[in-house]
Amino acid sequence: MENFKQLGINKDIVKGLDELGIVKPTQIQAEVISVLLNGNTDLIGQAQTGTGKTAAFGLPLLHRINPKVDKVQGLILCPTRELGQQIAKQLFKFTKYSDKIFTESIYGGERIEKQISALRRPTHIIVATPGRLIDLVKRKAVDLTYVKTVILDEADEMLSMGFKTQLDEILNYVTGVENKWLFSATMPQDIMKMIKKHFSPSAHKIEVSGRNVVNKNIQHQFLICEDNEKLNILIQFLQSERDNRGLVFCKTKAAAQTLAKQLIAKNIPADAIHGDLKQIERDKVMRAFKNESLRVLVATDIAARGIDVDSLSYVVHYQLPDKEEYYTHRSGRTARAGKEGVSLALVNSKELKSIRYFQKALNIAFSQIRPRK
Known part of the structure; x- marks a missing residue:
């Protein structure tokens, strides 16, 4: 047709x-x-x-x-x-x-x-x-x-x-x-x-697309680092993305709030969205993100439900999700309407097995990238 x-x-x-x-x-x-x-x-x-x-x-x-x-x-x-x-x-x-x-x-x-x-x-x-x-x-x-x-x-x-x-x-x-x-x-x-x-x-x-329901236009990447290196690596990545906008995922409200504050302290226009926000506060954050005065939105899985913003270049998994369907939903926020996007997971050596599991369960290929020295 x-x-x-x-x-x-x-x-x-x-x-x-x-x-x-x-x-x-x-x-x-x-x-x-x-x-x-x-x-x-x-x-x-x-x-x-x-x-x-x-x-x-x-x-x-x-x-x-x-x-x-x-x-x-x-x-x-x-x-x-x-x-x-x-x-x-x-x-x-x-x-x-x-x-x-x-x-x-x-x-x-x-x-x-x-x-x-x-x-x-x-x-x-x-x-x-x-x-x-x-x-x-x-x-x-x-x-x-x-x-x-x-x-x-x-x-x-x-x-x-x-x-x-x-x-x-x-x-x-x-x-x-x-x-x-x-x-x-x-x-x-x-x-x-x-x-x-x-x-x-x-x-x-x-x-649609047989077993693999993860969008084909997403490049899935992972980078191995220690937990105490994650913040610096994330900041490097965000700086390399310049004016592009995206989402960074954490597993807990506390982690999302802390990370947003750390990014703001490094002059990155960011804010957090999580379950404790009142609707009026959530609307204010979403408005700022949609009108591009915010470049980075730090979110928990539940709080990110229903977020639909065009032209997001990347999703970063600062903390990996527990379930593969969460990985699917997180990644699906980028590469919408035929565009391309990156889904980057920052993982420690123990979490590598989760990457292998997602790779198999979701039938997707991850490429490893190296931190810049």
Whole structure:
């Protein structure tokens, strides 16, 4: 398939896509859209973040909405506020030249009264974090009776953030839906159990790039050093990257805060994002990073969920993650939308076995680089 029109996307939406520079479907878009426009179905899609999943499920969802019926007809569940806002914004842009379809993004950390009043406006699609959606349903501020399509985006992220019970509860609310679509970068056991419980046994399964769901445009590198050398090596690396921006990952909040302070002391425009930040503080840090007044964001795995910033040149694993799916998610923050990027792990000799494990489990090749003397 060369373009979206051939896939069956209507010409007014194609006009909106053209304006956004979205002309040739990615692999996940081509495979998913052709299935989802074909009729009602359950679908399981496995694809790394940054491969164009929002359009893959968003375009078929828009085709299913009747703009003349002022009811919530589509529900998208996602792990974080940032991702929810980003999905809602993209759906809005896709429909610039077509009938107006109204999407509302709802999430925790924001005054619930403000969201209740926003939901009184015509709303066809809700993008929600699971906890806040349940609060709004219990307050009768959201009616899910007319929902025909439910989408779980970054399902593995939602489960690892502890949303399993809420997702079960929501999927039990909407038993009459005609379509359930789930997207995930990895397929841990908990996801398989959820699929078995809530999805049709005949659900379509689409996996992009076979077993290897790590983006092909990422160069995976590791450098062996002692723990007390990591800071100087990181600073050398960041200086070599000049004005390029990227993410540096730590395993704990304390480590992320300390590292950010150490980088600032060396005149590197950095800040930390971690679970203790209030939403207003998180928004302020993210704004500074997006408008490029910050070059480096030091993050923990949980805090980085849903971060979507274009043109990140690198990801540095200052501390290696414990699980391969965390490595996949961390690395997937760079090399988005066809660009290239570097994923660099700073490891001590004991951690070398983790690199070998990730190499095998994720089917990727790491190259060793040497520290500059």
